[in-house]
Amino acid sequence: MAESSDSTDSTFERLAAVILDDLWHHHPDWAGELGLHEYDARLPDHSASGLAAQSAWLAERAGELAEIDTATLSVQNRADAAILATQLEFMRFQIEELREREWNPAEANPGVALYTLLARDYAPVGTRLTAFAGRLAQVPAALAANRALLAGKPLSRIHVELAIGQFAGTIELVGSDVDAELAAAGDSAGDARSTLDAVRPAAVAALEEHIAWLKERLAAGDAGEETFRDPRIGAGLFAKKLSLTLDAESDAAAILARAEADLERVAGEIATAAAEYEGVAVPEAADERSALVRRVLNRLAEAAPDNDSILEYGRSAVLQQIAFVREHDLVTVYDDPYEVAAMPEVNRGVAVAYCDPPGPLETADVQTILAISPTPEDWTQERVDSFFREYNLHMLQNLMVHEAMPGHLLQLQHSRRFQSATPVRAAMGSGSFVEGWAVYAEELMARHGYPGDGDGDPAAVRMQQLKMQLRMIINTILDGRVHGHGMTEDQAMALMMERGFQEEGEAAGKWRRALLSSAQLSTYYVGYTEVSDLVRDLRTAHPEWSERQVHDAVLGHGSPAVRYLRDLVA
Secondary structure, three states, X not given: OOOOHHHHHHHHHHHHHHHHHHHHHHOHHHHHHHOOHHHOOOOOOOOHHHHHHHHHHHHHHHHHHHOOOHHHOOHHHHHHHHHHHHHHHHXXXXXXXXOHHHOOHHHHOOHXXXXXXXXXXXXXXXXXXXXXXXXXXXXXXXXXXXXXXXXXXXXXXXXXXXXXXXXXXXXXXXXXXXXHHHHHHHHHHOOHXXXXXXXXXXXXXXXXXXXXXXXXXXXXXXXXOOOOEOOOOOHHHHXXXXXXXXXXXXXXXXXXXXXXXXXXXXXXXXXXXXXXXXXXXXXXXXXXXXXXXXXXXXXXXXXXXOOOOHHHHHHHHHHHHHHHHXXXXXXXXXOOOEEEEEOOXXXXXXXXXXXXXXXXXXXXXXXXXXXXXXXXXXXXXXXXXXXXXXXXXXXXXXXXXXXXXXXXXHHHHHHHOXXXXXXXXXXXXOHHHHHHHHHXXXXXXXXXXXXXXXXXXXXXXXHHHHHHHHHHHHHXXXXXXXXXXXXXXXXXXXXXXXXXOOOHHHHHHHHXXXXXXXXXXXXXXXXXXXHHHHXXXXXXXXXXXXXXXXXXXXXXXXXXXXXXXXXXXX
């Protein structure tokens, strides 16, 4: 006799709970980020033996999950079962096929796992600092195990350089940042002060030793004494990683083809917007259209912030955006706490800004951190000026729409309010959906005439939003062509600067990011197309719904991939 649906649902929910509990033992840092703090004093075991044990465990649990007849599950559990199966497959792929921990030393940096314990007031400072000391005590052994894992294997040069800079940021975190935390805590730090004093010297020495070792590997490679590996992962691995990362219907070739077609479409839209901005006809010649767009963008870039004003301007932008979203009733807005802060050194080197929300399983009342990265101190004034021309005041408005309102900040507030029978969806949200919604939010605000700063110009914001759309599409093309088709740096720079109207510094940074990451740059575009298509279909199916009802429906089921969201909304 076939198992009843209720019984199958119960079986899945019990198995999911067991899998997740085991997963947090393998990834205590991930558990802490989610808001499960019983693992806060531990670091993950990413030694060779630890990775082998995790791979065997993943295979066993995936087999158990595959035995469940998912067709008989409830709609909610069916989505969670598919999400969990994909995540287990992805983790196993990373260990057994991609093997990035064997060539990317930045993966071993304990800085983020340590930083999360300082950044959030989820528990008394003494409790958090004691957990910090627990993780810190494990740093020497973890780094020694990483050197053993990397020994004799060709490393990616660009990832070694990134690791050296980020490990230096971790030393600063362990030193001056902890000192500042202790000073602020005073007597409330309790016994954590002496516990930290007992483990800090060995941890700092281990971090310095590891940096020195990485520099020796870098020098040996530069001298031809050992070989660097290409940071590109190749067409086969890229296609599989992209499929697992996106959990989407389209494959790598179809995504690249659609992106290249959309590049032409948006290029036409930004030329039309530039012509309207200047009150002229759209030129017929391609080079004249390009010159018109560049002329308008250059004029807008003259309104630029600097390192002293960028954070305050970001704070002001979020307040303006909250008021605009409420006034136009675009989506339900919540009053959860947040702050705009400078990005910590340990997280710099890849993104300009990010939204760091409370863990989806966090029970304490903690704020979302909207981080913006100032320019590094060692940059030339010319490079700094180029950066702020790219992230001018109009572009910064668009960026904060993406990161804050109604982008990541608001979407993740909606996501935290969703409750399911298992925490699978909360723990394993789709990056493609999260980024896709944020890009859709940029378009939504521009379409409604968001003016930006005070009595600003909606046409200026629209120009920057279209420029960001060009960048998003080009990022997807870079992602696919760099890792799967051997795109050169010259080709990439020409594409970004000529077709995407990017400053040279921004383009150089994105080339670096394309090499440092794979599949992540595509999440924005694929997620955007999927969210846009879903919103269009919901409006067609429910013409009686207001715009807020449509958007609340899209945001009302956590953060699953859109392929599952379609069934959940229905």
